[in-house]
Amino acid sequence: MKQETITVCIVEDDQLVRESLAELVSRTPGFECLSDYPNAEAALVDIPERKPQVVLMDINLPGMSGIDCVAKLKVVWPKILVVMLTVYENTDQIYQALAAGASGYMLKSASPNMILEAVQEVHRGGSPMSTHIARKVVQSFQKNSTYNKVTEGLSRREQEVLDLLAEGFLYKEIASKLEISFETVHTYVGRIYEKLHVRSRTEAVAKYLRH
Numbered sequence: 001m002k003q004e005t006i007t008v009c010i011v012e013d014d015q016l017v018r019e020s021l022a023e024l025v026s027r028t029p030g031f032e033c034l035s036d037y038p039n040a041e042a043a044l045v046d047i048p049e050r051k052p053q054v055v056l057m058d059i060n061l062p063g064m065s066g067i068d069c070v071a072k073l074k075v076v077w078p079k080i081l082v083v084m085l086t087v088y089e090n091t092d093q094i095y096q097a098l099a100a101g102a103s104g105y106m107l108k109s110a111s112p113n114m115i116l117e118a119v120q121e122v123h124r125g126g127s128p129m130s131t132h133i134a135r136k137v138v139q140s141f142q143k144n145s146t147y148n149k150v151t152e153g154l155s156r157r158e159q160e161v162l163d164l165l166a167e168g169f170l171y172k173e174i175a176s177k178l179e180i181s182f183e184t185v186h187t188y189v190g191r192i193y194e195k196l197h198v199r200s201r202t203e204a205v206a207k208y209l210r211h
Helices: 015-026 040-050 066-076 089-099 112-123 131-143 147-151 155-165 171-178 182-196 201-208
Strands: 006-011 031-037 054-058 081-086 102-108
Touching: 006 015, 006 040, 006 112, 006 201, 015 031, 015 112, 031 040, 040 054, 066 081, 066 089, 081 112, 089 102, 089 201, 102 112, 112 182, 131 201, 155 171, 155 182, 155 201, 171 182, 182 201
Parallel strands: 006 031, 006 054, 054 081, 081 102
Antiparallel strands: none
């Protein structure tokens, strides 16, 4: 059975980093780098035409920020999946990026294999985050007293599922961790969407993290 090729675009202002990422994606079987861009403005012109499955997006770009670029890309191509790349573990930026429509958040210091795994995971429907970032996010909303106002209508089990969604686990991984079936996870996720008044995993996690 032929392996599906994941098409990728890269937005990164540092030429060495951009070229390194492009080479990593291009030389790895199962991945194809369609194009790379030094700024958000160039990316916004070309990416909607190329329609990659995943975009690796730097946050701190010259001119328009990576976060604003994600928001604009999601308007013209809602299906696009974006993994943010950054050198900073900035909680506010994490919230803003997820709220804008990003599906993952990785540190540039992550190993090449981890970055490729993040692309695969987001393509499969996951929300990859570097371990340090996921821990920072969880600690942040655990300390935030307004957190319960958003999730107070959820059952204990629904809360557990949402916690794991926010940490980037796939449905099958959530099922394994909670010792429930894959179908039961889907049922809980549907209830979470309904109670939080959202329509997707990204919206649910973004609303959760914002509060």
